[in-house]
Structures are given as C-alpha cells and as structure tokens.
Amino acid sequence: MVKYRTIYDISVLLGERSIDYPGDTQFSAELIVSLQKSGVFDLTKLVMSAHSGTHIDTPSHFIADSKNINNYAIKDFILPAQVVEIQDEEAVRARELLTLDLKPGEAILFKTDNSRSRFHKDSTFTKRFVYLTPDAADFCIEKKVKLVGIDYITIDKYGDDAFPVHHKLFEKDILVLEGINLQDIPLGRYTLFCLPLKIKCEASPVRAILIR
Secondary structure (H helix, E strand, O other): OOOOOOEEEOOOOOOOOOOOOOOOOOOEEEEEEOHHHHOOOOEEEEEOOOOOOOEEEOHHHOOOOOOOHHHOOHHHHEEEEEEEEOOOOOEEOHHHOOOOOOOOOOEEEEEOHHHHOOHHHOOOOOOOOOEEOHHHHHHHHHOOOOEEEEOOOOOOOOOOOOOHHHHHHHHOOOEEEEOOOOOOOOOEEEEEEEEEOOOOOOEEEEEEEEEO
C-alpha cells in the first residue's frame, strides 16, 4: 500500500466556508426527514449549483459542443501539481510567473492574497478578489499545463463579461479548478486529486486534496 507523508484538504466547507457567485444558486442543506422524529433515519435535501464551493469547470461551461465532465477520464482529475505564491494583490500576471519551472501536463495552483486575506473562506462575495489576467492564461497555455486553480470562486476579473481567461484556457482544453483553500498549504510540488461527480454537466463540485 502506498503511504504518503502528508495529505492536505484544499476544499472549502459547503454552506459555511463556500462562496456563491452573484446570481448563482445558493447552497442549502435541508433535513426533510429526521432520525429523531421518524425513528428510522436522517434524510437531507441538497440544493446547489454545479459551481458550488470548490469545483471544477470544463470547456462546455463557455464553449458550445465542447467537453463536459463526463467526457474526461478519471485520470484527468489526478495530476502532478505545483502550488505557487503570487505577491501581486490585484491579479495573477505573467511577469510574476516567468521564473517558474513548470512541466507540461502539470496543474498550477495559485496561492494569492485571497488566501492571505481569507477571502476564500468568507462566505460573503467580494469584488476585490485576486483574478487571473489573460497574459497569465497565455503563459499557462505556452507551458502546456493541464489545469489552472485559484483560491477564489472564479478565475476571471469580476465585471468582465467576456470571461477572457475561461475562454483562453478552455480553447486549449485546460481545466479550471476554483474555490480552493490554500491558506495553510506550503509551496511546492504535489499530486492533486480533484474528483468530480460522475455527471453530464459543464462543472461539478469536487473534494480536492494535495498529497506528497
């Protein structure tokens, strides 16, 4: 049996530490049958978006007739990954990435001021989150990464209705992992597991972990 020295859970707790994007369905969990009253079991009804909490986006989120969750093999959600820290408090820009040693096929996870300020765990949405710029997306494409992750509920700048970063990455079949919690995660290389539900959908909540 393989033994790992360290396992980090980088998922947020749905309903308490998760952030709902404005206009999206809010997560809720309603106990519709209780063990106390029925004497038999608890039964909970969940209501949420495919983009609730820590979740993965696929190209069909923005590109018609493209791949959705069901079109990927399970191995596509298990990747070598690198956690990198971004000092810029406004955005992830290409100029801060130039010295990174990125390998083709890796996932890159951006630990930003969203983690340092705890925006990623405050259930109140803020427009001031650190986002990814189009030139940073181009850098990731050039390095042939397989997945880009960020510590907030979306990777694009709020208010940019063209969603250029999503489009750039999806056009190159690069997955997007959003809503991760990197606050206490050391920088460096890991294996990322971010397994979605087995569902025909443009996105899915995931339980994301890093191991090494």
